[in-house]
Amino acid sequence: MATSSDQQVRPIFTDKEHYFKALTHFTSKSDNLEVIQSWVDSEDFGPAILDKMELLLKSPEDELRMLGVGSGSGDMELIFLKKLLTRLMNIEACVLEPCRDLISKYQDLVDANEKDLEGIEYEWRQQSLEEYGQTCRYFEEGPKFHFISVVHSIYYVNELESALKLLHGMLEPGGALLITIVTEDTGLGLIWKTFPDLVQPTAEEGAASGCPTSRPNHRRNSTQVKEALNKLKIEYTSYNYTVRTDIGSCLEDQSTPESHLVLDFLAHTVNFHESAPEKLQEDFLKCLKEKCVELKDGISYFLNKMDVFVIYG
Numbered sequence: 001m002a003t004s005s006d007q008q009v010r011p012i013f014t015d016k017e018h019y020f021k022a023l024t025h026f027t028s029k030s031d032n033l034e035v036i037q038s039w040v041d042s043e044d045f046g047p048a049i050l051d052k053m054e055l056l057l058k059s060p061e062d063e064l065r066m067l068g069v070g071s072g073s074g075d076m077e078l079i080f081l082k083k084l085l086t087r088l089m090n091i092e093a094c095v096l097e098p099c100r101d102l103i104s105k106y107q108d109l110v111d112a113n114e115k116d117l118e119g120i121e122y123e124w125r126q127q128s129l130e131e132y133g134q135t136c137r138y139f140e141e142g143p144k145f146h147f148i149s150v151v152h153s154i155y156y157v158n159e160l161e162s163a164l165k166l167l168h169g170m171l172e173p174g175g176a177l178l179i180t181i182v183t184e185d186t187g188l189g190l191i192w193k194t195f196p197d198l199v200q201p202t203a204e205e206g207a208a209s210g211c212p213t214s215r216p217n218h219r220r221n222s223t224q225v226k227e228a229l230n231k232l233k234i235e236y237t238s239y240n241y242t243v244r245t246d247i248g249s250c251l252e253d254q255s256t257p258e259s260h261l262v263l264d265f266l267a268h269t270v271n272f273h274e275s276a277p278e279k280l281q282e283d284f285l286k287c288l289k290e291k292c293v294e295l296k297d298g299i300s301y302f303l304n305k306m307d308v309f310v311i312y313g
Ligand SMILES: C[S@@+](CC[C@H](N)C(=O)[O-])C[C@H]1O[C@@H](n2cnc3c(N)ncnc32)[C@H](O)[C@@H]1O
Pocket: 023, 069, 070, 071, 072, 073, 074, 075, 076, 096, 097, 098, 099, 102, 127, 128, 129, 130, 150, 151, 152, 153, 156, 157, 158, 212, 213
């Protein structure tokens, strides 16, 4: 197992602007949106989510309350929202997203899709799940939601069990919580398992970033979610899909700005190419090439197998 005890590589969340750039570049190379779209159009999503939402609300005019956790630039959430609008007319969507640039991007996307999103009222909150959880405690009973979407963001919560408990407690009876997360043995899950000490932020760095998600152990996988749900005795149904990201140019040449962004996203670091020791960089690339990549039509794809958990309130 590779270790990096003698080096100082900064975690990516200590620089939210850099996280924004690296995430945006990485997702532009992936088929994430197409894959989620076909999952939402598949036979799974209708019975698991749409039918349940219709049952929960007395009529299509009743308002559905949705919470997005770590909504990012909103592309994923719009897929869910547009699908919900095929059956329901009014949605109140609360967006929790700690990164300001991502909220702005989501707001631009909403403006650009105004016509397709008629019936949706947005509440924007630049907050982490933990910060929102604290706010809820001020109310006698926190707000409850019919649908909560946590797509690729449960990785970063401080305490997995408390986060799951909090999310489950925010569901209306009969409401649905959808969590997607990478499996332990593919893609980011595999990298985080192989290089557990990749980043070692000091407490000061974490505090200075103003981001509660900058501690090193925020690299979760679906096995940990399963274990936590079992421990909490929360029942779930699970589905899966695979996301592919073209990282071919990064594997060929690590000296370009684009390759730096890809490496930073994969390692969840800032300036991996400058700050990581040479040996660590070699091991990291070797792991990418040998364990994380699938060659298809001459293109090297980084493979993330994802688990989707659906939990009812
Ligand atoms: C990989 S991105 C996924 C974004 C979006 N859901 C998507 O699938 O495109 C993870 C998101 O979680 C957000 N995030 C990080 N820590 C968080 C926390 N503690 N609570 C809520 N969101 C968080 C990040 O800012 C980022 O937007």
